[in-house]
Amino acid sequence: MDFLRDIGTSLLASALFLALVWAFSKTARRLLRGLAAHLLHLDVEEVFVNSRDAAHDIKRELGRAREVSILTGRGAELQRDLFEELLLRCRARRCRCRILLPKLAVPAGEPDWITDREEEIQVFDSAFGTGLLRRQIAATYDYLAPLTVAGHLEARGYGAPHIGRIIATERVVYLTPYSADRHGRESPVIKYRRGETFDVLMRLIDKLWVGSGSA
Template identity: 60%
Template sequence: MQDILVSLVASAVFVTLAWTLSKTARRVLRGVAAHLLRLDVEEVFAGGGEVSADLTRELSMAREVSILTSRGMDLQRGPFQELWRRCQVGRCRCRVLLPRLEVPAGERDWINDREEELQAFDTSFGAGQLRRQITSTHDYLTPLAAVGVEVRGYNFPHIARVILTEQAVYVTRYRADEHGWNTPVYKYRRGETYDLWTRVFTKLWQETPTG
């Protein structure tokens, strides 16, 4: 009986170490491949749940944060709670781009466009559900406007969630057949991809109204 118990414990330790080492090995291999191919990707996370710890750590060190998102429900929980607290005490400044709720006549409504995509695989969407969720995020962020958080509305295709800090950018591409939280999150260090998304954000920020 004792031998069986020892064997089970040893097996559990082996499996745990193997999983830990394999995960570390995957990260090392990705880093080596990125270096050899001259890519600036630093890490790839399977989805929103996996990136949470890394994002929390990155946001805790940032002084400037820029966020481009669609419905932005994640901004009401998780890593962003500490970010808003840091903004309240003046330790960080944050700019947020959310979809514009009211679209001028003659312009395409990209909220409706994204909702049509979501409705195709999630029946909870339709009849303005996405717009209501975006409204909720606008309402949530409104009280933060006086404490280092500025929000502007954009009318542009919902192609990705982008989180920029001084050192890195997290990119979650919005697919036409999947929710953003289920798709991979790519973390890029400063480089060509970082510069590209910084430029995209800056252009949208300059061309969109407040509120």
């Protein structure tokens, strides 16, 4: 029994040690990235492995934001817990949220960027290729329609390539660059503090917002 107890204690100690090393190494990596960004005069605050890794940080920033701008592709994440509190606050007129989704109706002669993105996704996900992406985007519009409050929570359609997701507050902006060979949710998420990159991405959103319209 003493032998088994010693083994159990040893395994527990090893597990705790590994957990502490993992936690410390993650913190150390963040500190080193922050220090490097400061020394190199970069405006990168954090880099997350993917959307799941970034979710907690994004939710925390959204929880204290008064002005939010979102440019996204299918927008399915808008129907999930990550944005629930933000949408409730904006519906109650306690914040403002601008949402840019891909335009569903494409005038003749203009590029159909939804089809363009679906052709990319179809290569690695066989569920796409029959208009599924357009239906998913339409579902997001349908979800947001009854939540709309003029001046506080609005959605518009943009006509541009689907090259990334942008979530911006007054303080930070998150950029998720879309790749041609995987879903956006698997792409890294880069968090920028206010600076040149922040200003460029906000200028892009402002220009698209002015030039956008209904779905």
